[in-house]
Amino acid sequence: xxxxxxxLSTLTKNELLVFEALxxxxxxxxxxxxxxxxxxxxxxxxxxxxxxLEGLEEKGIVxxxxxxxxxxxxxxxxxxxxxxxxxxxxCGMVQEISPELREAPQVEDKILGVVRATGFQMREARLxxxxxxxxxxxxxxxxxxxxx
Amino acid sequence: xxxxxxxLSTLTKNELLVFEALxxxxxxxxxxxxxxxxxxxxxxxxxxxxxxLEGLEEKGIVxxxxxxxxxxxxxxxxxxxxxxxxxxxxCGMVQEISPELREAPQVEDKILGVVRATGFQMREARLxxxxxxxxxxxxxxxxxxxxx
DNA sequence: TATATCAATGTTATATCATAATCCAGTAAA
DNA sequence: TTTACTGGATTATGATATAACATTGATATA
Numbered sequence: 001x002x003x004x005x006x007x008l009s010t011l012t013k014n015e016l017l018v019f020e021a022l023x024x025x026x027x028x029x030x031x032x033x034x035x036x037x038x039x040x041x042x043x044x045x046x047x048x049x050x051x052x053l054e055g056l057e058e059k060g061i062v063x064x065x066x067x068x069x070x071x072x073x074x075x076x077x078x079x080x081x082x083x084x085x086x087x088x089x090x091c092g093m094v095q096e097i098s099p100e101l102r103e104a105p106q107v108e109d110k111i112l113g114v115v116r117a118t119g120f121q122m123r124e125a126r127l128x129x130x131x132x133x134x135x136x137x138x139x140x141x142x143x144x145x146x147x148x
Numbered sequence: 149x150x151x152x153x154x155x156l157s158t159l160t161k162n163e164l165l166v167f168e169a170l171x172x173x174x175x176x177x178x179x180x181x182x183x184x185x186x187x188x189x190x191x192x193x194x195x196x197x198x199x200x201l202e203g204l205e206e207k208g209i210v211x212x213x214x215x216x217x218x219x220x221x222x223x224x225x226x227x228x229x230x231x232x233x234x235x236x237x238x239c240g241m242v243q244e245i246s247p248e249l250r251e252a253p254q255v256e257d258k259i260l261g262v263v264r265a266t267g268f269q270m271r272e273a274r275l276x277x278x279x280x281x282x283x284x285x286x287x288x289x290x291x292x293x294x295x296x
Numbered sequence: 297t298a299t300a301t302c303a304a305t306g307t308t309a310t311a312t313c314a315t316a317a318t319c320c321a322g323t324a325a326a
Numbered sequence: 327t328t329t330a331c332t333g334g335a336t337t338a339t340g341a342t343a344t345a346a347c348a349t350t351g352a353t354a355t356a
Contacts, residue, residue, distance in 0.1 A: 012332090012333065012334090013333085013334085014333085014334075030312090030313080031313070031314080032312075032313075043335095044335075044336080045334095045335065045336065045337085046313080046314070046315090047314090047315075047316095047334090047335080047336080047337095048334070048335075050313095050314065050315075051333085051334080055333095066214035066215040066276070067214040067274075069312085069313060069314095069342095082275075084259075086263065086266065086268050086270075088268075089271065095266070095268075097262065097263070097266065101258075101259070101262055106254055106255075106258060107254075107255055107258045107259060107262075110249075110254060110255045111232075111249070111255060111275070114245065114249055114255075115234065115245070115277060115279075118234065118243070118245065118282065119281070119282025119285065120234050120236075120243075120277070120279055120280070120281055120282060121279045121280040121281075121285055122234075122277050122278070122279040123237065123278050123279040123280070124277075124278050124279075125275060125276065125277035125278065126215075126275070126276055127230075127259070127273060127274070127275040128214070128273065128274055128276075129263060129268070129270050129272075129273035130270070130271050130272050130273065131263075131268055131269045131270040131271040131272075132268070132269045132271070133267070133268055133269075134266065134267030134268060137267065137269055160303090160304065160305085161304080161305085162304080162305075178341085178342085179342070179343080180341075180342075192306080192307080193305095193306070193307065193308085194342080194343070194344090195305090195306080195307080195308095195343090195344075195345095196305070196306075196307095198342095198343065198344075199304085199305080203304095217313095217341085217342065217343095
């Protein structure tokens with residue numbers, strides 16, 4: 001697990017709590033879901049969670065998936081300029097695939113090149129792909145192909 | 149303008165109103181901003197706007213920018229599988245760059261290849277890149293380079 | 297004509313997501 | 327001890343989005 005490499009000593013108390021909650025969850029969590037989990041640790045207000053999430057994002061440990069209003073741990077060691085996620089519309093699964101795309105480095109290079117050519121200074125980018133994951137496809141495929 | 153090619157006869161009354169509002173705006177609009185504009189046309193409720201936006205999205209005429217909770221007209225003729233947007237953190241400018249990326253088709257092909265290899269059936273994808281646009285860069289650059 | 301149906305729209309209420317503003321506690325330096 | 331700073335707690339509210347149900351109007355058809 002990539003998360004083992006993170007220096008937890010730089011995290012505040014609440015950041016650590018949120019980090020642990022996300023680590024347990026094995027998937028993206030909504031802020032208010034994190035809040036529910038942390039209520040047993042005395043956290044009461046949304047602000048507390050959002051502040052911690054903001055801190056974790058600044059440290060590159062957490063990403064927000066805007067399409068879901070949800071947050072995930074960054075699943076790779078070296079923060080990348082383009083993060084890529086598969087989001088299953090069926091079961092909600094989220095998979096970060098930046099590592100796979102890194103094996104095709106032309107992709108990021110090309111993107112960065114095109115962007116730079118427009119005079120744009122990119123800070124961060126996310127590619128969020130929505131569709132049906134393999135698991136859901138095989139489950140459904142056996143029964144029908146209609147659905148839509 | 150690419151929007152001239154759209155067959156407006158397929159739009160419902162409210163979809164047409166929202167379409168016109170977005171066309172005027174020359175940029176992304178929040179749903180409630182659209183609502184404000186359409187109040188002069190008798191539209192009162194958020195639902196009306198959200199329903200029309202949903203219809204326009206299904207017809208491929210509008211995209212939602214999740215990172216901004218905002219909606220833009222699709223600025224090119226042929227809906228593409230990966231839509232790419234530059235979002236300026238400074239001035240809020242949004243530019244769709246799919247046409248530029250199309251000149252580098254390896255990018256989309258590679259992405260689609262990698263994704264397909266994971267067994268994922270992609271429906272739609274958006275690459276949202278945040279940074280500073282050329283305009284803001286040149287304005288700021290003259291005065292300072294610090295800022296962050 | 298009556299009536300069934302369907303899509304679009306209207307309306308009300310509420311859920312969900314996020315932040316502003318203010319105050320407080322600990323702690324480290326002057 | 328003051329001062330300043332960082333993180334945290336609390337309260338309230340803003341912003342975004344949808345649920346649930348009623349209404350309308352067009353079309354089909356018995």
